[in-house]
Amino acid sequence: MAAPARRLCHIAFHVPAGQPLARDLQRLFGFQPLAARKAGGWRQLALRSGDAVFLVNQGAGPGEPLYGLDPRHAVPSAPNLCFDVADAEAAARALATRGCRVPVPPVSVRDAQGSATYAVVSSPAGSLSLTLLERTGYHGPFLPGFGPVPAAPGPSWxxxxxxxxxxxxxxxxxxxxxxxxxxxxxxxxxxxxxxxxxxxxxxxxxxxxxxxxxxxxxxxxxxxxxxxxxxxxxxxxxxxxxxxxxxxxxxxxxxxxxxxxxxxxxxxxxxxxxxxxxxxxxxxxxxxxxxxxxxxxxxxxxxxxxxxxxxxxxxxxxxxxxxxxxxxxxxxxxxxxxxxxxxxxxxxxxxxxxxxxxxxxxxxxxxxxxx
Missing domain, CATH: 3.10.180.10 (2,3-Dihydroxybiphenyl 1,2-Dioxygenase, domain 1)
Known part of the structure; x- marks a missing residue:
């Protein structure tokens, strides 16, 4: 295997501005806001219930959303799965050697809580991309570049x-x-x-x-x-x-x-x-x-x-x-x-x-x- 996945970090969604996915995840399914980022035309909100994390990317900036890829998809969708790997740079090289397209080469991101490195790889399943993430050096609530979001206590099913x-x-x-x-x-x-x-x-x-x-x-x-x-x-x-x-x-x-x-x-x-x-x-x-x-x-x-x-x-x-x-x-x-x-x-x-x-x-x- 070229880049063994160790854990699912999050599932990323791309929705247009005003689409109520983030609100519905909280109101209907008990997800709580975890961390947020707003930059480059994107509003990114991570929500969590237990170990399940959804990252809602809202808008459409001129560049890529952090930790993902903008496929400019025609309808709201979940176009990205993020997996933890042991070494993101080595994983990206190994997959490129196998002929995989790597639209986002390895990128390192750092903030006061530490650092993480990621790369985005295209899969053969339509527009689905995979983010390969190395975050052993990060100790914050989500990922570098995101700020914490206060969450009100609520049901967690x-x-x-x-x-x-x-x-x-x-x-x-x-x-x-x-x-x-x-x-x-x-x-x-x-x-x-x-x-x-x-x-x-x-x-x-x-x-x-x-x-x-x-x-x-x-x-x-x-x-x-x-x-x-x-x-x-x-x-x-x-x-x-x-x-x-x-x-x-x-x-x-x-x-x-x-x-x-x-x-x-x-x-x-x-x-x-x-x-x-x-x-x-x-x-x-x-x-x-x-x-x-x-x-x-x-x-x-x-x-x-x-x-x-x-x-x-x-x-x-x-x-x-x-x-x-x-x-x-x-x-x-x-x-x-x-x-x-x-x-x-x-x-x-x-x-x-x-x-x-x-x-x-x-x-x-x-x-x-x-x-």
Whole structure:
């Protein structure tokens, strides 16, 4: 591997001035302001909940935002993932040797709290770029160049980022998986027994309706990098676009479709998001009426009626369960949403839940087209 990733530092968003992402992260999901910077036409605000950090870059300056790259993307998006590496300069050289484009060569930034060095590398996943950050010499709350922001105490439902899901072009998952393996040290993470790592997990949506192919990758050994999931559509005879195809069209190419945020108490978190005004996807009613679903929910120690009221999905067996709930898009362009996830021993994503999410998003897209 050329530049093994050690930890996810932050996920960066680019939004136009006035877009309410930063406000919504605080009001709806319990994120708290961490540090801010305003310079060169950019307003950059880092927000944190537990170990999950989102950096909202707002505006469009004449230069690059600090620690990132300005792709001049047509719609609001999350175009950058920042990973800690042991040596940013060596990592940039190694990736350049492999033929990777390095639009921002290594840059050192210093303030009174210490220094950090970073470089930005282009990935083969559309406009997604990767910031390689070396910050062992920094002791401030976020990164050099940012000032602290006072935060009012509030609810904190999220402990860390569980996974990152990229929406990919048809047939591109094997190439992307090899790139993340060879360049950043990601390794295959089978989602089902006997799964071919080249083919991933196929989840059919129904006869002639295509479906979803998922390829999961885990970080290098010893790292604390979230699972990376590559999602692409299966060939379909249907005329209407599925949600991956819709994302690719609206986002104008591959990119980060959603982030799974881990919570220790998904019932409390979901209730808090809903009370604050957050919009959650409604699973198909038949999901909770499946044979054995009620017994499965009870076996996991939960109340079926309560999960159905809150739209929480549950899957698993043998005392290993997974609970998930999904938000509607945080952007009007339908290019990004969040997931709350709680694991009770389960490590995968639950094929039943994947099908339910697929149907939920399809139904929501159909409703939005009727308005």
């Amino acid at each position: 999220v402990s860390h980022v569980d996974h990152l899901t990229l929406a990919c072009n048809l047939g591109s998952s094997p190439t992307l998986a090899r790139w993340f393996h060879d360049c950043l040290g990601f390794c295959p993470l089978p989602l089902s027994p006997g799964e071919d790592p080249e083919l991933g997990l196929e989840v059919a949506a129904g006869p002639g309706r295509g479906g979803l192919r998922l390829t999961a990758l885990q970080g290098p050994p010893g790292s604390v990098v979230p699972t990376l999931v590559l999602a692409e559509s299966l060939p379909s005879a249907a005329k209407e676009q599925d949600q991956v195809e819709q994302f690719l069209a609206r986002h104008r190419g591959p990119g980060l479709q959603h982030v799974g945020l881990y919570t220790q108490n998904i019932i409390e978190a979901t209730e808090g998001v809903a009370v604050a005004g957050g919009q959650l996807l409604t699973p198909p009613e038949a999901y909770y009426q499946q044979p054995g679903k009620e017994d499965q929910i009870l076996a996991a120690g939960h109340e079926p009626r309560l999960l159905a009221q809150q739209g929480i999905l549950l899957d698993g067996d043998n005392d290993k369960f997974l609970l998930q709930v999904f938000t509607k898009s945080l952007f009007a362009e339908d290019t990004f949403f969040l997931e709350l996830i709680q694991r009770q021993g389960a490590t995968g994503f639950g094929q039943g839940n994947i099908r339910a999410l697929w149907q939920s998003v399809q139904e929501e897209a159909a409703r939005s087209q009727e308005v």
